[in-house]
Amino acid sequence: xxxxxxxxxxxxxxxxxxxxxxxxxxxxxxxxxxxxxxxxxxxxxxxxxxxxxxxxxxxxxxxxxxxxxxxxxxxxxxxxxxxxxxxxxxxxxxxxxxxxxxxxxxxxxxxxxxxxxxxxxxxxxxxxxxxxxxxxxxxxxxxxxxxxxxxxxxxxxxxxxxxxxxxxxxxxxxxxxxxxxxxxxxxxxxxxxxxxxxxxxxxxxxxxxxxxxxxxxxxxxx
Numbered sequence: 001x002x003x004x005x006x007x008x009x010x011x012x013x014x015x016x017x018x019x020x021x022x023x024x025x026x027x028x029x030x031x032x033x034x035x036x037x038x039x040x041x042x043x044x045x046x047x048x049x050x051x052x053x054x055x056x057x058x059x060x061x062x063x064x065x066x067x068x069x070x071x072x073x074x075x076x077x078x079x080x081x082x083x084x085x086x087x088x089x090x091x092x093x094x095x096x097x098x099x100x101x102x103x104x105x106x107x108x109x110x111x112x113x114x115x116x117x118x119x120x121x122x123x124x125x126x127x128x129x130x131x132x133x134x135x136x137x138x139x140x141x142x143x144x145x146x147x148x149x150x151x152x153x154x155x156x157x158x159x160x161x162x163x164x165x166x167x168x169x170x171x172x173x174x175x176x177x178x179x180x181x182x183x184x185x186x187x188x189x190x191x192x193x194x195x196x197x198x199x200x201x202x203x204x205x206x207x208x209x210x211x212x213x214x215x216x217x218x219x220x221x222x
Contacts, residue, residue, distance in 0.1 A: 003123055004080045005030065005206055008088040010166070011128035012159045013150065014139040015183050020128065020198070021086035023188065027199055031076045033085035036064045038146060046099075047149040054099035058108060062092050066115045073120045088125060089116055090169065094161050098154075123176060124205055126198070127166050130183030132156050138183075177205045 007024065009017045018034060025032035037043065046057040069089065076083050096108050130138075135155055139147050170178050179201055181188075188195040 003209065004077050005082040005124065005209075006077055006120060006122045007082075007084040007124045007126065007202070008122040009084065009086050009126045009128065010088045010091060010162070011183075012130075012135060012162050013147070013155060014135040014142075015128040015130050016138065016189060017128060018086040019189050020126065021084050023195055024084045024126075024199070024202065028082065028084070028202075030082040030084045031072070033068060033072050033083055035085075035087040036061075036068070038144070039064075040146075044146045044149075047146065047151075050099050050154070054096075055104050055108070058092065058096045058100065059111075061095075062108075062112060062115065065089055065092065066119070069119050077120050085122070088122060089119060090165065094158070094165050098158060098161055121176075123209060124202070125166075125169075125176060125178045126202065127162075127178055127180050128183055129159065129162065129180070132159065134183050135159070177209065179205060 005028075007030070009021045009024070011017055021032060021034070024030060040057060040060050042053050042057040042060055046053040065087070072083055072085070075081075092112060093109070096105055096112075100108055132152060132155060136152060139150060139155075166178060166180075169176075179198075181198060181201075186194040186197065188198055
């Protein structure tokens with residue numbers, strides 16, 4: 001038996017992570033894990049004053065994601081039930097490094113490493129990116145109150161951080177496929193053909209992973 005699929009969808013704010021994760025869940029009949037966003041009591045204050053509220057905001061997200069991933073492992077992955085999540089835990093470091101002071105980040109990093117040591121790790125990552133204009137338009141359209149004060153400069157820097165982090169992840173973990181899709185070129189929300197293209201790429205990646213698992217279990221090629 002191969003590894004149970006655990007897929008994460010990642011990318012900057014407004015790129016469509018949750019929408020795509022929901023679509024994948026419905027298409028492949030995977031359990032859906034959605035990150036807690038609006039429930040974070042510090043988020044609105046964070047966008048108004050990042051320096052003042054960044055540590056509280058990031059700690060809330062880290063603790064909740066730790067609990068979510070633990071539950072997913074217990075109730076789904078350990079029982080060979082596939083899961084798609086609209087985030088990867090590594091996003092915590094992207095946001096924390098951007099917003100925390102060096103002293104706060106070093107403290108945060110120690111806690112992060114302890115909590116994530118035994119967390120389930122995805123075997124496929126879908127990375128969505130888009131231009132700043134596309135991200136701002138999508139954020140405006142969905143109209144979340146807590147995102148009303150997001151700075152375009154902050155969002156642009158965040159997109160760069162994502163690019164650097166994903167590139168570093170690919171070098172460090174070549175065994176984990178990273179499927180890249182551009183939100184400027186594909187509109188998987190309005191265009192069904194674009195969505196099915198992503199489904200096909202994901203299906204192909206899962207099949208390759210399954211074949212690799214079988215080869216390893218059988219001792220490789222003769």
